[in-house]
Amino acid sequence: MHLHDGRVAFNGDDIFHDLDLTLPANSFTCLLGPSGVGKSTLLRYLAGLVDGDANGDITCSDAKPLSGRVAYMAQQDLLLPWRTVRQNVLLGAVLRNQRPDLDRADALIGDVGLSDAAHLRPAELSGGMKQRAALARTLMEDRPVVLMDEPFSALDPLNRMRLQDLAARVLRGKTVLLVTHDPLEALRIGDRVHVLRGAPATLADAIIPDGKIPRDVTDPDILRHQAELLRQLGATPAELNRAEGAL
């Protein structure tokens, strides 16, 4: 999928313009950037959900239109409060009047560790449980393009690692763009990692780490990439030294 000359403005201010981004088919791209730079806006723009002044060309390598082929997981979980976890996971199929694949739904609910909570409604869940339910719903959609906005941000470190692995496994073969604030998360599961920075925002060239996913984040090459990402994110030499010392 290729975005050419993308532009979004709110109230006359460009968040980005002339933005080009290629998401190669069958690959997992991660997007980092300082808070407020426009990462969610870019994701929402690609999902066709931006409510500002937006233009640009989005083309797919198979020349088919993008509409109807995108699964989008927002920063807010957007679970329907009156439906249980299981009913939320099945929502897409129900809305499309399709027979839902109950076994797949239950397997995914199990994979995200919510089998015992499948009958609960969102108000009865913790923030991390809601995020896991939203992830299961996104993975259930089985769309060729998957856009996820900080999907693991509310999780404890162990669940975060488990669900990174799950997402990397279930989404293999799809075109994925994942927004995160964590350079090591991006380097653990991303085929390509971009930093969005500045105002209007621009994209730095992708970092393409070697090695099989999920990668070992103690690997010296990964730590070298982390330092480069922190530098692109605006870390000073002293902050880079401190980050290295903390590892």
Ligand SMILES: Nc1ncnc2c1ncn2[C@@H]1O[C@H](COP(=O)(O)OP(=O)(O)OP(=O)(O)O)[C@@H](O)[C@H]1O
């Ligand atoms: N609907 C909107 N109307 C007006 N301004 C908006 C709207 N949505 C986003 N913005 C502005 O666009 C800018 C980028 O916001 P965005 O949410 O894309 O940033 P982000 O990089 O995802 O931030 P974070 O990492 O904190 O989630 C911000 O200045 C925000 O205030």
